Amino acid sequence: MSSQKPGRAGETHAADAPKLVLAGNPNVGKSVFFNALTGMYVDVSNFPGTTVEISRGRYHDYDVIDTPGVYGVSSFNDEEKAARDIILEADLVLNVVDAVHLHRDLFLTQQLIDMGKKVIVALNLMDEAEKNGIGVNVQKLSEMLGVPVIPTMAVKNIGIAEVLGRIGDASQGNRLAGVAELLKPYTEKGLTEPEALMVLEDDGETCKRVGMQPAGLQEKLYRQRRERVDEIIAAAVNETDDKASFSVKLGRLMLRPLTGIPMLIVTLFLVFMFVGVFMGQTVVELTEEKIMEGMYRPFITDLIGKVIPPDSFLGQILAGEFGLLTMTPVYILGLLLPLVVGFYLMLSILEDSGYLPRIAVLTDKVMTRVGLNGRAIIPTILAFGCFTAATMTTRLLGSRRERFIATALLGLTIPCSAQLGVIAGMLSSLGPLYILFYVFVLVLLFGLAGRLLNRLLPGESTGLLIDLPPIRLPGVKNVLKKTFVKTKMFLKEASPLFALGALIISLLQYFGILEAIQAAIAPLTEQWLMLPKEMATVFIMGMIRRDFGAAGLSSLALTGPQLMTALITITLFVPCIAAVIVIFKERSKGEAAVIWLGSLVSAFLVGGLVARFLLLV
Amino acid sequence: MTLDEAKRGDRIEIVNIKDALVRSQAIRLGISEGSRMQCAEIVPHGPVILKNRKQEVAIGHKLAHKIKVERVG
8 A cells, every 4th residue: 555755765855754845736835844944955856757856854853844736736737736635644744825815725634634634724925915904813713723823924023933842732623524434444444544535526536556456435525625715714813904005906907918918028029138138048058158169178088099090980989979978968967057057947937926827828829729728838938948848848738639739849949048149149140131031930830730630639728717816026035946956857767768869860970871861861952942052960960959950051052032931940850869759758659750751741831832932022 | 608718807697518527626626517616827828726715626628618618797
């Protein structure tokens, strides 16, 4: 009956230490409590088999484990599965709830109580509740739940000390009527109470693990729980009618197309200025040119050269042009790292301010047309940074169908930041008409390919159903921590892929296979795309690093239309080798092959059409 | 009528949510058959934003079309 243990079972987490688990809905300020409990020494790791990050630390004798924000314990997505497994193993649960949204938050609280967990509730955001005219009778709330409830304002450090001091008072609360009796037959068969509740609520994975049939009571229990929460709210919460505050009004303006679209454009422009211009040019110039290429590469080439002859097979693999110790770290640390940090920083700010879900709402209509929903805006924004990171993020989408569509569309039509810099430079030399044409072709293709996939693929994509958190100023500490954790995860997951990619390319080059491919596609470039045959080299380079491909163009003497054709073809062309590996890792082999071949065919098809179209005008 | 036909400012009562998965996810956010809430915002041909107390939930157009509601005073 053992379940997966979250994180590493390192020596810092003694197996017998009582587990104190933090649980709560998203955006309730859980992390402030976690930091207050654990201080500096926190271990962040992936929950097995997911990208869900789990933080773990120590407080006195307790092993403290954070969980992702969830609305309930079940398995609707990866985050819930991770939270479920951690909560199932908890000895004590510190449940952080948002006083403004008790109606939503108490559902989880009541579920934890029904599990039979020892619970203590931190009633957070009391200041916001007051501002919104919400009064909470804390004693009544505590009485009805049957567990200690402590009012807090975590960001102002009010009430935290009391919560910490009273952790030991966590107690089993008042279950829904009848639940105890329902649990009994299962606990008699050796299940723990929390497991038994999961079986009662038809949690597929728990049922499979304990080898039992779902009891078919989810709907009934959810309904009963919802009614109980309504009852508690009616008795313990007093709401004077609301006047819409500034943040509510702002939130609404973000959703109305008339005001929301200009706001979105300005936001995206600012993101582009920060990531594309500041990080992508100023910072990358320092990190890639000066530090990695200027200092690191000569140093490491020299060092390796002392031990291994540079022309030997091993020398090439390690320190050659595309070597494991040369190109791989230069690319990852010099170029991708600043860009990815920039994007994650921006995304964290958008997320914590409450703007990101509203962007998802605003773009839902467009995304639905291409078989996705508004949530897909997150991988879409990330794809402008690094397609490898974006593909990993497609895991948050609701179905396999959507993950496939998103991966295919983003890989095909969105130029990654590495490439975008070079492309933007060459486009601006061609003038505004060509820039418009370039954007037009990509947008058109995004729409067409998306609709086609949506038509052809069986099944239906999931609809948007999201909670809109209040608009608020994001906390600096939280944003930085998120950026740090996400970046670390990206480096950890993507670095081996980039290394493997470099290795494959080195092998292809060493055995002369690159030249063979080049020769094979040369006729296609000359006849169909009407480009010089050297263009084939550019395509091959593009497979290694997309910006290499784009940069190679500047060495060819091309006319305006030719350059346009080349730029479009190379944008659509197959993702870089690391991205290809990530597709193979994330999708099934069949799906990955379809995506790869699909972008290859589309790139040449569209490129040829563009060449012919430009010939006419 | 269905939820996608609601207008901004309408007060509605949820009559029926067909899809079982959507039903169980929505109930946790406070949206269940019989609950009364306000249509706070509607993106033309896009998502509907339902407001229940301070809670705002966005529901995509297609999903909203599958939710039966009734206008209440």
